[in-house]
Amino acid sequence: MAKEKAPKTQVTSELTVIPPHAVNIPMFQLLKDDGTVHKGAKLPDIDKELALKMFSTMQFIRLLDERMFAAQRQGRISFYLSSLGEEAASIGSAAALKFEDMIMGQYREQGALAYRGFTVKQFMNQLFSNEQDLGKGRQMPVHYGCAALNFMTISSPLGTQIPQAAGYAYGQKQSGDKTCTLVYFGEGAASEGDFHAGLNMAAVFEVPAIFFCRNNGYAISTPASEQFAGDGIAPRATGYGMRAIRVDGNDILAVYQATQEARRLAVEENTPVLIEAMSYRMAGHSTSDDPTGYRTKDEEAQWRDKEPMVRFQKWLVAQGWITDEAAEQQMASHKEAVLAALKEAEKVPVPHVDEIISDVYDTPIPILHEQLETLKAHIRNYPDAYPATSERVK
Amino acid sequence: MAKMNLLQAINSALDVAMAKNDKVSVFGEDVGHFGGVFRATSGLQEKYGRARCFNTPLVEQGIIGFANGLAAQGSLPVAEIQFGDYIFPAFDQIVNETAKFRYRSGNEFNVGGLTIRTPYGGGIHGGHYHSQSPEAYFAHTPGLKIVVPRNPYQAKGLLLSAIFDPNPVLFLEPKRLYRAAVGEVPEEEYTLPLGKAEVVQEGSDVTLVGWGAQIEVIERAVALAEKDGVSVEIVDLRSIQPWDADTVAESVMKTGRLVISQEAPHTMAFGSEVAATIQERCFLYLESPIMRASGLDTPYPLAHEKEYFSDHLKTYEAIKRSLNY
Numbered sequence: 001m002a003k004e005k006a007p008k009t010q011v012t013s014e015l016t017v018i019p020p021h022a023v024n025i026p027m028f029q030l031l032k033d034d035g036t037v038h039k040g041a042k043l044p045d046i047d048k049e050l051a052l053k054m055f056s057t058m059q060f061i062r063l064l065d066e067r068m069f070a071a072q073r074q075g076r077i078s079f080y081l082s083s084l085g086e087e088a089a090s091i092g093s094a095a096a097l098k099f100e101d102m103i104m105g106q107y108r109e110q111g112a113l114a115y116r117g118f119t120v121k122q123f124m125n126q127l128f129s130n131e132q133d134l135g136k137g138r139q140m141p142v143h144y145g146c147a148a149l150n151f152m153t154i155s156s157p158l159g160t161q162i163p164q165a166a167g168y169a170y171g172q173k174q175s176g177d178k179t180c181t182l183v184y185f186g187e188g189a190a191s192e193g194d195f196h197a198g199l200n201m202a203a204v205f206e207v208p209a210i211f212f213c214r215n216n217g218y219a220i221s222t223p224a225s226e227q228f229a230g231d232g233i234a235p236r237a238t239g240y241g242m243r244a245i246r247v248d249g250n251d252i253l254a255v256y257q258a259t260q261e262a263r264r265l266a267v268e269e270n271t272p273v274l275i276e277a278m279s280y281r282m283a284g285h286s287t288s289d290d291p292t293g294y295r296t297k298d299e300e301a302q303w304r305d306k307e308p309m310v311r312f313q314k315w316l317v318a319q320g321w322i323t324d325e326a327a328e329q330q331m332a333s334h335k336e337a338v339l340a341a342l343k344e345a346e347k348v349p350v351p352h353v354d355e356i357i358s359d360v361y362d363t364p365i366p367i368l369h370e371q372l373e374t375l376k377a378h379i380r381n382y383p384d385a386y387p388a389t390s391e392r393v394k
Numbered sequence: 395m396a397k398m399n400l401l402q403a404i405n406s407a408l409d410v411a412m413a414k415n416d417k418v419s420v421f422g423e424d425v426g427h428f429g430g431v432f433r434a435t436s437g438l439q440e441k442y443g444r445a446r447c448f449n450t451p452l453v454e455q456g457i458i459g460f461a462n463g464l465a466a467q468g469s470l471p472v473a474e475i476q477f478g479d480y481i482f483p484a485f486d487q488i489v490n491e492t493a494k495f496r497y498r499s500g501n502e503f504n505v506g507g508l509t510i511r512t513p514y515g516g517g518i519h520g521g522h523y524h525s526q527s528p529e530a531y532f533a534h535t536p537g538l539k540i541v542v543p544r545n546p547y548q549a550k551g552l553l554l555s556a557i558f559d560p561n562p563v564l565f566l567e568p569k570r571l572y573r574a575a576v577g578e579v580p581e582e583e584y585t586l587p588l589g590k591a592e593v594v595q596e597g598s599d600v601t602l603v604g605w606g607a608q609i610e611v612i613e614r615a616v617a618l619a620e621k622d623g624v625s626v627e628i629v630d631l632r633s634i635q636p637w638d639a640d641t642v643a644e645s646v647m648k649t650g651r652l653v654i655s656q657e658a659p660h661t662m663a664f665g666s667e668v669a670a671t672i673q674e675r676c677f678l679y680l681e682s683p684i685m686r687a688s689g690l691d692t693p694y695p696l697a698h699e700k701e702y703f704s705d706h707l708k709t710y711e712a713i714k715r716s717l718n719y
């Protein structure tokens with residue numbers, strides 16, 4: 001497909017007011033809520049091994065989320081952020097990428113990272129901010145990142161990763177290595193100026209980027225209806241001269257196929273694509289809010305029926321690729337692994353205090369050395385006040 | 395050596411950097427074929443192609459966000475913000491992203507290849523929004539390096555260091571001197587150290603500290619003081635972050651007096667940091683309080699620019715206050 005140019009403006013003597021919902025984008029779905037396939041639907045080319053890897057990752061993430069949410073409630077970690085109900089969106093999309101493609105997350109895409117191979121131990125080390133954490137214990141729980149897995153470190157400010165994805169993809173295009181960048185964000189973050197900046201620049205520069213919006217209905221407590229007046233996020237692509245796909249985010253097969261096509265367009269035709277995955281944040285925003293304060297049990301129940309993991313499991317069972325018993329056993333072994341890793345990571349100390357000054361610059365500037373020495377002298381003076389580090393400051 | 399004004403020196407530095415390493419790219423508003431509103435990027439698109447020297451949409455937060463991503467990917471972007479006064483839409487990208495990229499990831503990722511160029515400062519009848527000196531906002535952010543050259547020779551050497559430094563650098567160009575300052579500049583590559591001040595003139599009675607375009611103001615003030623028989627040592631900080639407190643302290647321990655001359659509004663300007671550090675390090679050597687000549691604590695005015703400005707006369711008066719305390 002050659003690059004599509006914007007059409008020439010027609011001149012007319014008739015006053016035309018374009019209605020607000022001129023662009024009406026359907027939602028792509030392969031699996032119905034009950035796990036059966038739409039009649040005549042063309043399924044993606046997906047084999048048993050891949051399907052089971054996707055399913056196992058879903059199970060693992062569900063368990064990790066459940067267990068770590070509880071661990072926060074027990075006071076063992078400071079914060080947690082669950083992806084309950086949105087596992088298909090992150091795992092289905094990550095599975096459609098090549099390993100060399102860069103993933104930039106917002107913060108609710110632990111599924112994509114697990115799919116890439118982040119181990120349960122690595123998850124725990126980050127969550128407990130211990131000295132084995134790749135991020136050296138510097139960021140709140142769930143701010144994962146791993147260069148070896150091409151997964152950019154998460155930052156809390158919303159939407160900042162969107163123009164960065166445009167820039168990263170520009171570099172990929174220049175290098176000619178046929179890779180792309182997929183960037184996740186929520187429908188709330190799409191209100192940030194960085195969304196506009198990033199999509200516009202990506203379209204102008206024709207970069208191989210996939211903008212993956214998880215429309216989960218809520219930004220903390222603010223429902224999508226109070227976030228925007230338009231029909232979601234996907235129609236905005238038209239304004240930027242960009243391609244768009246709206247997909248059922250709870251249908252992992254549809255997400256996989258949509259992302260595969262987006263990747264093909266991005267890499268082979270250097271055209272960015274906006275994907276809007278429709279889903280529902282079944283958990284609260286984080287451990288710091290209680291959804292009963294802003295939505296009804298009825299609403300939650302309706303979405304429970306569209307739940308992505310059960311839906312996928314039904315399809316896998318119908319394929320004859322797994323049994324419900326085997327799925328249950330697999331879940332139990334994930335649970336064992338999660339609990340064992342949790343107990344182990346909890347015992348690992350926080351990083352040595354010397355790490356407080358590393359990585360501000362490539363090498364610490366002189367004032368940082370001075371400040372570290374002053375700090376260590378102070379810790380030696382009051383060791384009881386700084387129990388996490390004082391034993392190792394001699 | 396060739397005679398170059400400050401803009402030509404910047405252009406020459408970019409040219410040398412782009413020729414040396416094809417990962418260096420230059421972009422911003424009107425930076426492409428037009429060569430930038432000040433012509434700092436003139437001829438670069440013709441020479442290195444549209445992929446390496448290009449216009450961006452008019453969106454500062456996007457320019458820096460894009461540049462952060464490109465630097466994280468391993469490129470060496472030199473992003474231009476057309477005026478320092480318009481850098482604020484990108485404040486979040488610079489302060490929360492650029493500056494923290496390496497630290498927050500435990501060095502898994504970094505944007506060390508990034509250089510942000512922007513013209514700063516007044517004296518061009520630019521009013522509120524073409525005159526500001528925003529260096530102090532950024533100096534308060536660990537993780538950034540901040541460089542301000544005073545003349546064409548310094549500009550080229552410092553910019554080449556900034557582009558190839560493994561840390562993100564904010565490079566503030568004194569636009570008042572773009573065409574006004576002319577000097578001998580080598581046509582080939584050379585570098586000047588970041589984080590190192592330079593003693594521009596030795597003296598024994600009082601130390602004058604400044605940076606960027608203010609060095610020229612200081613030199614005019616010093617000429618007046620010298621007529622009074624005063625011997626002045628002039629120190630150009632060159633880098634605001636990290637800044638070279640050792641060189642300033644050494645000078646103040648010799649002269650016993652310090653005057654800081656700065657363009658930015660008085661309160662919380664970078665001179666406040668210099669004053670606080672030097673009184674801590676040189677308390678027993680100081681023969682009078684540290685004096686500051688600064689802009690007023692008002693928005694940068696138009697009709698009253700002369701009155702607002704911390705010019706050579708206000709700097710000269712500050713020298714006298716220091717000597718006659």
